[in-house]
Amino acid sequence: xxxxxxxxxxxxxxxxxxxxxxxxxxxxxxxxxxxxxxxxxxxxxxxxxxxxxxxxxxxxxxxxxxxxxxxxxxxxxxxxxxxxxxxxxxxxxxxxxxxxxxxxxxxxxxxxxxxxxxxxxxxxxxxxxxxxxxxxxxxxxxxxxxxxxxxxxxxxxxxxxxxxxxxxxxxxxxxxxxxxxxxxxxxxxxxxxxxxxxxxxxxxxxxxxxxxxxxxxxxxxxxxxxxxxxxxxxxxxxxxxxxxxxxxxxxxxxxxxxxxxxxxxxxxxxxxxxxxxxxxxxxxxxx
Ligand SMILES: C[S@@+](CC[C@H](N)C(=O)[O-])C[C@H]1O[C@@H](n2cnc3c(N)ncnc32)[C@H](O)[C@@H]1O
Numbered sequence: 001x002x003x004x005x006x007x008x009x010x011x012x013x014x015x016x017x018x019x020x021x022x023x024x025x026x027x028x029x030x031x032x033x034x035x036x037x038x039x040x041x042x043x044x045x046x047x048x049x050x051x052x053x054x055x056x057x058x059x060x061x062x063x064x065x066x067x068x069x070x071x072x073x074x075x076x077x078x079x080x081x082x083x084x085x086x087x088x089x090x091x092x093x094x095x096x097x098x099x100x101x102x103x104x105x106x107x108x109x110x111x112x113x114x115x116x117x118x119x120x121x122x123x124x125x126x127x128x129x130x131x132x133x134x135x136x137x138x139x140x141x142x143x144x145x146x147x148x149x150x151x152x153x154x155x156x157x158x159x160x161x162x163x164x165x166x167x168x169x170x171x172x173x174x175x176x177x178x179x180x181x182x183x184x185x186x187x188x189x190x191x192x193x194x195x196x197x198x199x200x201x202x203x204x205x206x207x208x209x210x211x212x213x214x215x216x217x218x219x220x221x222x223x224x225x226x227x228x229x230x231x232x233x234x235x236x237x238x239x240x241x242x243x244x245x246x247x248x249x250x251x252x253x254x255x256x257x258x259x260x261x262x263x264x265x266x267x268x269x270x271x272x273x274x275x276x277x278x279x280x281x282x283x284x285x286x287x
Contacts, residue, residue, distance in 0.1 A: 018048035019218070022226040028217045032228055034164040038114065038139050040217075040225035041162045045094075045115035053095055053121055059264055060094075062129050065101040067156050067186045068278035069267035070254035074101065079184045079252065079282055083107040086151040089176060091140050091169070091185070092158015096122035100131040110150075112136045112143070113158065141168045148178040155185040161229055164215075166237075170244035180287035183246060189253065189276040192266070193231045199268030234279070241283050252280040 018024075022043055032040075045052075060066050065074035074080060080088070084106035090099045093111030095118055102109040111133055113119050119135045126132035138144050140159035153173045160166055173183045194206045210233060218227040232240065234251075241248050256272025263269075267277045 015050065018044060018051060019226070021047040023220040024218045024226045025221045026219055028219045028223065028225075029214045030217065032164060032215050032217060032225055034141055034168075036225050037162065037164040037215075037228045037230070038141070040228045042114050042139075044227045045113075046117040049095075049115060049117035049121055056264065057095075059262065060097050061101075062097055062125050063100040063104060063131055065098040065156070067280055068254055069262070069264035070256055070272060070278055071260055071262070072252075072254040072278075072280075074098070077252070079250075079280065080152050080154055081182060083152060087149065089143075089145070089150040089153040089173075090158070091143075091153060091155040091173070092160070092162075093122065093135070094118045094158060095125050096133055096135065097125070098154065098156055099133040100126065100129060103131050103133050107152075110134045110136060112138055112140070114139050139163075141165055141172065143172040143176050145176045147175050148181075149176050151178055151181050153177055153181070153183045153185075157186055157188070160185050161187050164228075164230060166230070166232060167240045167243060170240045170246060174244045174246055174285050177285045179285055182282070182284045184280060184282050186278055186280040187237070189279045190232060190234045190237065191275060192277060195266075195271075197266040199263045199266055199271060201270070203266060203268070203271055204274070237279070237281060241281060245285070246283040247286055248281065248283050250282040252282065254278050254280070 083102055086107050088102050088107045088109040090111045093099050093113050096111040099109035099111040116137055119137055122135050141163055163169055194210045195203050196207050213231050216229045217225045220226050253276040261269055
């Protein structure tokens with residue numbers, strides 16, 4: 001869930017918070033379809049881009065591929081295999097540090113994101129770092145690419161937790177991958193859903209059912225969504241992958257490393273030592 005959800009009046013921010021800009025008035029639990037989810041996500045990430053990057057740019061870097069708050073790096077994990085010379089689609093690239101890192105490894109990445117504000121940061125970071133990558137403004141449920149146009153697709157917490165129809169994202173990625181191509185995506189670990197988004201001891205107490213798929217929303221005074229997160233159980237995620245025609249090769253649950261003290265929203269050493277915070281699904285389109 002949203003890092004700032006429990007602190008709507010965040011006083012540390014210099015500009016207005018995303019909640020203030022969007023008129024967030026409370027939290028709701030109800031069904032929400034693709035159109036409203038996408039509208040809310042676009043508005044949220046546009047409004048929150050400056051704050052998100054102000055808070056997390058030290059975690060994600062400018063030219064670096066960090067999979068998760070456990071600080072698992074692609075340079076160490078090599079979940080994408082050999083990327084040199086490969087066409088790579090990053091889904092939900094944000095400011096695109098992962099795509100830039102891939103470019104430095106000899107890949108030809110394309111970063112796709114729903115948020116123009118995030119892509120503005122991506123473009124500026126490309127200029128500042130000297131590693132520019134192509135960027136595409138689009139939602140993950142309808143990928144604007146030809147069939148079989150990529151060798152690899154990846155996503156580090158981009159898009160998948162925020163869409164109403166993740167099965168559709170899986171089918172779209174399957175379509176744009178060449179046969180044999182790999183798709184690796186990281187999401188918040190499904191078991192986190194049962195706990196409140198609190199990095200401290202209160203975040204160790206079960207508060208809701210793992211089996212309740214009702215989306216988490218923040219809403220304005222009219223009840224319109226200003227932020228949306230969708231829950232899938234582990235079984236749901238695996239079924240989405242398999243139903244799309246992809247093969248599941250591995251599920252990586254990064255362990256919290258010794259000496260890593262960084263708190264990132266609900267992800268903390270306290271909780272990370274006890275249960276997983278991230279699930280990374282390693283899949284491929286059959287040859
Ligand atoms: C938590 S950020 C992760 C991005 C990047 N890995 C990072 O750490 O900055 C999530 C990103 O997913 C994007 N996103 C959310 N919903 C999306 C959708 N339906 N289609 C494409 N991108 C989406 C957001 O705009 C945001 O940039």
